[in-house]
Amino acid sequence: MTGVLEVVAEPHRRRILDLLLEGEKSAGEIVAALPLSQPGVSKHLKVLKDAGLVTVRQQARLRLYRLRPGPLREIDVWLAPFRDAWNERLDALESHLDTMEET
Amino acid sequence: MTGVLEVVAEPHRRRILDLLLEGEKSAGEIVAALPLSQPGVSKHLKVLKDAGLVTVRQQARLRLYRLRPGPLREIDVWLAPFRDAWNERLDALESHLDTMEET
DNA sequence: CGCTCGTATTCCTTGACGGAAATATTTCCC
DNA sequence: GGGAAATATTTCCGTCAAGGAATACGAGCG
Secondary structure, three states: OOOHHHHHOOHHHHHHHHHHOOOOEEHHHHHHHOOOOHHHHHHHHHHHHHOOOEEEEEEOOEEEEEEOOHHHHHHHHHHHHHHHHHHHOOHHHHHHHHOOOOO | OOOHHHHHOOHHHHHHHHHHOOOOEEHHHHHHHOOOOHHHHHHHHHHHHHOOOEEEEEEOOEEEEEEOOHHHHHHHHHHHHHHHHHHHOOHHHHHHHHOOOOO
């Protein structure tokens, strides 16, 4: 699981990041918010931590996770040229004209 | 393979999209540019087509693929709140202070 | 200092995906 | 229409990631 894009491709992991936009959350809070077992969530948290997308801090018996959005820039960078493209091109029209087969 | 993010998580598929930034390309040209068998490329092209990221047009015996970046907006939209976050927060500092264990 | 709550780790099963080879299909040229 | 070139589809296999159950670990409270 090298790239950030692969990491956030997983829907549950995106959900976790979304949650952390609200601020620090304990592992337990995250477990409660997801339709997943505690070990399942813990594993995803590890993946996110390894990718540098979250940091952990221990407070009392809790592990508090905090968002660290920096690595997401990588996606933004990759996206940039396409963003230019979708501003210039009129996609809807093109697809209507091009699509002579499909499905 | 529902979401656009899952589709572009695959490195070869990203490579194909990058290629198409230069303009229309035939399937053959794309095969030549990738370290993959022809069927492999064809399968990826199908995934991209199903995701609405490319359109196909037949010219002579060639199938010409064209970029259709519109659906990538979905990623941009998801990214937006995090983009705000990484502008406000000073990630490097935080990680330095928070990380008391790891690895 | 032992117990318990919170969380991480291991182990296993399962399903999905990527890749190659072989084959089918389509389209044009003669 | 026959054949060849371009591309799609099918089949099969290997790998890898995700999920759950059970288990281990660790920190703080009593």
